[in-house]
Amino acid sequence: MDFSRIFKLNTIGIFALVAVFFSLTSLSAMANAETDTAKAVTSPAKQEAAHEAEAKDKPFDTGAFILHHIADAHDFHFWGEGEHSVGLPLPVILWTDNGLVTFMSSAFHHDDEGKHVVEANGQRFVKLHEKIYYASAQPNEHGAFVEVNEKHEAKNAKPIDLSITKNVFSLLVSVTVLLIVFISVGRAYKKREGKSPKGFQSLIEPVILFVRDDIAKPNLGYKYEKFMPYLLSVFFFIWFNNLLGLVPFFPGGANVTGNIAVTMVLALCTFLITTFSGNKYYWKHIFMPPVPWWMYPVMVPVEIVGIFTKPIALMIRLFANITAGHILMLSLICLIFIFKNLAIAPIAVPFAVFISLIELLVAFIQAFIFTILSALFIGMAIEEHHDH
Numbered sequence: 083m084d085f086s087r088i089f090k091l092n093t094i095g096i097f098a099l100v101a102v103f104f105s106l107t108s109l110s111a112m113a114n115a116e117t118d119t120a121k122a123v124t125s126p127a128k129q130e131a132a133h134e135a136e137a138k139d140k141p142f143d144t145g146a147f148i149l150h151h152i153a154d155a156h157d158f159h160f161w162g163e164g165e166h167s168v169g170l171p172l173p174v175i176l177w178t179d180n181g182l183v184t185f186m187s188s189a190f191h192h193d194d195e196g197k198h199v200v201e202a203n204g205q206r207f208v209k210l211h212e213k214i215y216y217a218s219a220q221p222n223e224h225g226a227f228v229e230v231n232e233k234h235e236a237k238n239a240k241p242i243d244l245s246i247t248k249n250v251f252s253l254l255v256s257v258t259v260l261l262i263v264f265i266s267v268g269r270a271y272k273k274r275e276g277k278s279p280k281g282f283q284s285l286i287e288p289v290i291l292f293v294r295d296d297i298a299k300p301n302l303g304y305k306y307e308k309f310m311p312y313l314l315s316v317f318f319f320i321w322f323n324n325l326l327g328l329v330p331f332f333p334g335g336a337n338v339t340g341n342i343a344v345t346m347v348l349a350l351c352t353f354l355i356t357t358f359s360g361n362k363y364y365w366k367h368i369f370m371p372p373v374p375w376w377m378y379p380v381m382v383p384v385e386i387v388g389i390f391t392k393p394i395a396l397m398i399r400l401f402a403n404i405t406a407g408h409i410l411m412l413s414l415i416c417l418i419f420i421f422k423n424l425a426i427a428p429i430a431v432p433f434a435v436f437i438s439l440i441e442l443l444v445a446f447i448q449a450f451i452f453t454i455l456s457a458l459f460i461g462m463a464i465e466e467h468h469d470h
Contacts (some may be wrong), residue, residue: 110310142419148412152405155212155248156187170332172251176206176214177242189205199227208234214243252294252336253344256323259311263318293317299452303460309460312355316348317453324404324445329437339448340405342397349397352456357389392459400452407441 126341158170170218171188189200190209197215199208206217208228215238224450229237246254263286268284279287298306298313321337338344368385414434417426 088094101275107457119272142259142415142416142422144413144420148409151412152340152408153212154337154341156190156209156245158248158332158335172248173246174214175244176207176244177244178203178216180205183207183241192311194424207241208238213240214245215240248336249338249341249344252323252326252333252338255333256319256326256338260315260318260322264314277340289318290314293453297450297457301444301454301457302464303461305464309355309359309457310353313453316351317449318454321446321449322350324448325442326407327404327439328445337405337408339400340408342401345397345401348452349393349398352396352459353390356392356459356463357457359460361466363466364463392455396452396455400448403444403448407437407444411437411441 100261105275118405148429149172152451156174157172160168160170162168166393171186174185174189176183183205185202189202199206201207202234206227209215210228210230213236215228215236218229218238235393263282267283267286268361270280274283278284292315294306297317298310320339323344326334327337327339329335368389371381371385373381411434414430416426417430
């Protein structure tokens with residue numbers, strides 16, 4: 083197999099652009115929880131006092147804490163809270179009624195009356211649970227520029243959010259790293275053709291051979307080379323982002339593969355390749371399955387539904403498994419705050435570390451499962467008819 087040609091034809095560039103596009107337009111599908119930044123207070127001093135009193139009386143909200151840390155955000159938070167918070171702001175890009183509006187997420191601030199708002203291009207915006215809304219023209223009786231229902235969901239209208247969020251930023255970082263890896267290794271194969279691998283090439287080659295020999299060939303047969311660029315791209319993309327999500331500090335920590343918008347794009351890529359690669363035998367099996375004709379009214383709809391349930395299963399499987407791993411680790415850490423006793427730390431922390439080590443294995447397994455299922459679905463579409 084000509085490795086240099088495979089890397090030259092590698093589809094990771096186009097694949098990454100599609101993933102970025104869908105992630106940019108996903109409107110933060112997983113952004114659900116943040117501390118209520120638009121709560122009704124009348125001054126910073128009163129706000130701080132109210133928060134302190136509330137924190138003493140209310141039990142620790144484990145659900146909100148976990149959802150906040152696995153959700154997307156408009157910035158990277160390093161440490162601190164409120165005015166003492168330290169982080170990396172990211173560009174906010176909004177398509178509004180007055181056109182395109184851009185500013186940095188650090189522009190959101192608590193003004194003199196404690197409202198988390200920003201004014202840009204003659205418009206006022208408010209952020210609630212990491213979602214951006216048009217701010218009300220006048221504050222309500224509590225002094226807030228956003229109206230919420232009994233579920234604490236904002237009633238205000240939203241602009242189209244095309245921001246570079248934490249997930250999108252991490253996605254761009256991972257794509258950049260993968261492009262560097264693929265291009266450098268591809269050039270190494272071209273320069274050292276016929277020679278044994280050396281340096282970083284020798285580290286990557288076993289994984290490439292694993293994808294070829296254990297995933298592509300068994301499921302795709304002699305046509306495997308045509309689909310190797312995609313299979314390598316999707317395997318390394320998922321694996322690297324899974325690992326990056328386990329890194330607790332910048333530029334890691336983003337839950338990219340735990341964002342259903344990203345897994346949807348990955349599944350959509352497999353769906354499109356499967357659909358457009360299907361031969362006449364594949365489509366005949368769907369519309370004329372090998373069953374008695376009187377079963378067609380039942381079997382044909384089932385086969386058609388199966389075309390769509392396969393990528394849906396791919397999408398949900400990766401999203402659910404990665405998200406569940408993050409939730410489990412954070413739940414163990416939360417035991418310290420639930421019991422409000424550091425004595426639980428010697429139990430909770432070692433368990434969290436143990437789960438983190440397991441997640442390193444899960445990161446590889448989930449990349450393997452997604453890739454092998456993709457190869458299996460494509461293989462079913464290109465399989466030749468065999469007469470018995």
